[in-house]
Amino acid sequence: MNGAVALTSALVLLLAAVIFVTVTGTGHGGWRPLLGMLVAWVVFVAAAISARRLPARHIPALIVAGSLLLGAVAVAAPPVVSSDSARYAWDGIVQKAGISPYRYAPADPALAGLRPEWLFRVPAPGANCHAAPFPTGTVVTTSGPETAVLCTAINRPQVHTVYPAVAELYFLAVRLLPGADVGFIAFQLAGLVLSLTVTVMLLRFLRRSGRPAHQAVWWAWCPLVAFEAVNGAHVDVLGAVLAAAAALLLAGGKPLRSGVAFGAAVATKLIPALLAPAMLYRKPLRFTVAASATFLVAYLPFLAVSGAAVLGYLPGYLQEEGYAGGSSARFALLQLVLPSPWELFAGLALLLCLAVWVWRHTDQAKPWDSQVLMIGGTLLLVSPGYPWYALLLVPFVVMSRRYEYLAIPPVLTVMYLGGSMALDQALLAVSVAAIAIVGWFRQRRVNRPVRRPGPSRRETRRTGSPVPKRLCCIVSRRNRQGAGHVRHMPAAVQAHASYETGRDFP
Numbered sequence: 012m013n014g015a016v017a018l019t020s021a022l023v024l025l026l027a028a029v030i031f032v033t034v035t036g037t038g039h040g041g042w043r044p045l046l047g048m049l050v051a052w053v054v055f056v057a058a059a060i061s062a063r064r065l066p067a068r069h070i071p072a073l074i075v076a077g078s079l080l081l082g083a084v085a086v087a088a089p090p091v092v093s094s095d096s097a098r099y100a101w102d103g104i105v106q107k108a109g110i111s112p113y114r115y116a117p118a119d120p121a122l123a124g125l126r127p128e129w130l131f132r133v134p135a136p137g138a139n140c141h142a143a144p145f146p147t148g149t150v151v152t153t154s155g156p157e158t159a160v161l162c163t164a165i166n167r168p169q170v171h172t173v174y175p176a177v178a179e180l181y182f183l184a185v186r187l188l189p190g191a192d193v194g195f196i197a198f199q200l201a202g203l204v205l206s207l208t209v210t211v212m213l214l215r216f217l218r219r220s221g222r223p224a225h226q227a228v229w230w231a232w233c234p235l236v237a238f239e240a241v242n243g244a245h246v247d248v249l250g251a252v253l254a255a256a257a258a259l260l261l262a263g264g265k266p267l268r269s270g271v272a273f274g275a276a277v278a279t280k281l282i283p284a285l286l287a288p289a290m291l292y293r294k295p296l297r298f299t300v301a302a303s304a305t306f307l308v309a310y311l312p313f314l315a316v317s318g319a320a321v322l323g324y325l326p327g328y329l330q331e332e333g334y335a336g337g338s339s340a341r342f343a344l345l346q347l348v349l350p351s352p353w354e355l356f357a358g359l360a361l362l363l364c365l366a367v368w369v370w371r372h373t374d375q376a377k378p379w380d381s382q383v384l385m386i387g388g389t390l391l392l393v394s395p396g397y398p399w400y401a402l403l404l405v406p407f408v409v410m411s412r413r414y415e416y417l418a419i420p421p422v423l424t425v426m427y428l429g430g431s432m433a434l435d436q437a438l439l440a441v442s443v444a445a446i447a448i449v450g451w452f453r454q455r456r457v458n459r460p461v462r463r464p465g466p467s468r469r470e471t472r473r474t475g476s477p478v479p480k481r482l483c484c485i486v487s488r489r490n491r492q493g494a495g496h497v498r499h500m501p502a503a504v505q506a507h508a509s510y511e512t513g514r515d516f517p
Contacts, residue, residue: 015064016073022058023077023232029054030237031084034091044091045428051234052421058232062225070224071214078210078231082203085241089195092428093399094147096198096244097130097164102172102179103186112179113317118154118161118168127191132162147195170324176309177278178246198244205248206231206240212255213409229409235420239399247402250280255406257290262378266294270301277302278309282403285389288370289381332395340426343394343436344443358392365389379411387416390423391443394435398423415449418442 033047058077065073090096102112108125115122134140140151140162152168154161161168172179181201189197213227230236240248253276261269273290276283290298313321333339334355345354365388373381386404401420408416422438430438 013066015061016066016069019058019061019065019073022054022061023080026051026054026058026232026234027080027084030081030234030242031087033238034085034088034242042429045424048234048238048424048428049421051237055232055234059225059228062228062232063223065225067224071227074214074224074227074231075207075210077228078207081232081237082206082241085237086196086199086203088242089146090199090243091238093239093243093245094145094164094166095246096195097145097147098166098172098174099178099182099198099244099246100186100195101130101165102174103182103184104191106179106183107186111313111316111320112172112174112182113313113320113323114171116169116171117163117165118152120154123154125191129192129194130164134160134162167324170327171320173324173328174246175278175281176313176321177275178249178280179313180309181246181249181279195244199241202241202244202248205252206236208252209248209255209406212252212259213406216259216410226409226412229414229417230405233405233417233420235398235401235405235424240402243399245399245402247280247282247399250276250283251402251406253279254283254286254403255410258286258378258382258407258410261290261293261298262375264293266298267301270298271305273298274302274305275309278306282400285386285403286382288366289373289378289385291370292373292375292378340396340432340435341393343432344392344439346432347436347440361392362389365392377411379407380413383407383411383413383416387413387419387446390419391439391446394423394426394439396423396426396435398427413450415446418445 029047029051033044033051062070062074098117101117104125104127105112105115105122110122129145132140132143132145134142140149140160145162145164147164148166150163150166150168152161152163153159174182185197185201210227210231213230214224217224217226236248239245240251253272257269257272257276260266260272269290273283273286310321333341342354342358345357349357365385369381369385383404386407390401390404398420401423404416404419408414419442422435422442425438426435
């Protein structure tokens with residue numbers, strides 16, 4: 012076996028073992044999952060670097076096989092750090108029964124007949140909810156006017172859903188075939204399929220761009236994908252699929268199809284709207300109309316049934332998460348220099364400036380550079396503290412080759428699972444500095460003048476000048492016979508002669 016194949020395979024197996032231990036042996040939340048995830052990142056980077064030496068003809072198959080292996084171990088246990096997929100499942104079950112997910116909160120007694128035991132439980136007399144906790148965490152609430160205690164795996168069971176229309180349609184699609192007793196595995200398998208879809212998209216993009224296929228491992232084997240897209244089954248992976256498709260379609264000169272994909276991405280999770288300034292570089296009117304129409308069409312069935320209730324818990328969620336001011340970890344870096352609530356206003360102003368700069372400077376030949384800057388810059392500035400938000404970032408990291416932005420997901424993981432405000436700010440500051448330094452060196456390298464190959468020392472000694480003897484003869488014949496004779500010279504020779512002699516050849 013090829014040494015590179017053996018080493019890379021060993022590292023992927025080690026990464027799979029770390030993921031398996033993390034999702035099966037640590038319980039829900041806490042510092043142990045954090046430690047496992049950080050170790051997984053270290054092993055992943057080593058595996059991605061080793062993959063550069065793989066035989067080119069085997070790389071696509073090895074990447075897909077590795078992605079399948081990591082996905083298989085990621086679904087070996089329920090979500091380890093988040094219970095969001097419990098809400099996904101409930102919304103799908105409610106829609107399958109013909110009820111709008113925006114109409115009732117999960118704890119509403121009107122839906123009592125739909126509650127499966129793996130999501131809801133009434134404690135036995137004299138017991139409490141924590142005597143038999145759910146694997147993804149247990150929330151204690153009440154149901155109905157009699158204030159009976161109700162145990163549930165769904166977070167915020169007293170509020171309406173916060174998810175947009177396409178996300179709700181996705182929840183329904185995943186729950187259409189499985190029975191009510193099928194648990195988290197349904198959305199985990201759906202997340203695995205979506206993550207493989209992004210892998211195939213990136214492999215095709217790299218092949219058409221003439222770039223090495225091994226670069227796709229930065230998505231395919233990424234621990235963020237295994238933990239958040241597959242094990243956590245976050246709907247953000249669907250947003251990443253649609254946003255990446257929109258970017259690739261627009262770069263391929265298909266603004267209408269791109270607009271449809273982008274509108275669906277925003278109607279899956281509002282975060283892909285961050286890409287809008289970097290998506291207006293080609294036929295912006297067609298793109299905007301297609302995106303807006305898709306967004307509205309996705310909401311029409313729910314608007315007809317629920318009206319203004321389709322907003323769900325979104326306003327309350329924004330307030331709760333600190334996006335409307337108040338004490339929170341949002342805009343953590345700005346809190347170092349500004350008192351509350353001024354960091355909010357300064358953050359919004361900086362986001363606007365970033366959006367305008369990206370809109371004006373997006374390069375049609377490589378729009379991914381602006382797109383990754385828009386997403387990564389927003390995550391660093393806003394500091395949402397949810398690592399799965401970075402699923403949108405990783406495909407654009409691969410397309411742009413801005414690998415320094417992969418420092419962001421581990422920082423968000425630390426913020427979510429165990430960081431203090433001081434630690435969060437320090438890690439964010441280090442990430443900003445690292446990304447800025449790497450970007451500066453890259454720009455300096457791009458702007459460095461290219462040194463043209465000069466004549467050999469032997470030619471200089473023989474001709475008495477730094478112009479090669481052959482070029483001196485060409486110039487002499489040009490002076491004697493006229494410019495027309497030189498038109499038959501090879502283009503490369505003409506260019507070299509023009510550069511070395513300072514004369515322009517026709």
